[in-house]
Amino acid sequence: MPDPRPAHMTQSLLNTPTPSFTSAANSLYGPRGPTRSYGNLGRKREGPPMSIADHINDAIRRVAGLTPRQRLAVHNEMVRLCRDISFMKMVADQTRGPYSEAAVQDEGRPPL
Numbered sequence: 730m731p732d733p734r735p736a737h738m739t740q741s742l743l744n745t746p747t748p749s750f751t752s753a754a755n756s757l758y759g760p761r762g763p764t765r766s767y768g769n770l771g772r773k774r775e776g777p778p779m780s781i782a783d784h785i786n787d788a789i790r791r792v793a794g795l796t797p798r799q800r801l802a803v804h805n806e807m808v809r810l811c812r813d814i815s816f817m818k819m820v821a822d823q824t825r826g827p828y829s830e831a832a833v834q835d836e837g838r839p840p841l
Contacts, residue, residue: 781811 757763778784785807789800810816 782808785811 774783778787782804785804789795789803789807792803795803
């Protein structure tokens with residue numbers, strides 16, 4: 730008569746074959762070279778853009794007739810431009826306008 734008690738193991742682990750250990754580098758490198766992390770696997774990003782580079786990619790994607798090499802060149806140049814401090818200052822000045830300067834607050838400090 731079989732044992733009526735519930736068992737949590739249906740197969741013995743001692744008799745289960747296991748794959749051979751190749752090396753610790755297989756977490757980064759597969760049998761044919763570097764592998765991607767299991768995030769989005771190169772699929773389209775979901776949700777809103779998370780960085781300036783994402784915004785630039787979305788804008789370039791709307792331009793028709795660019796080869797992948799041209800897209801990359803435009804992307805790299807636009808990201809380089811956005812790292813320029815004087816360009817960012819111009820953008821900030823144009824978005825604020827000439828009359829939107831905040832009032833000076835002394836925060837209780839004695840005048841110099």
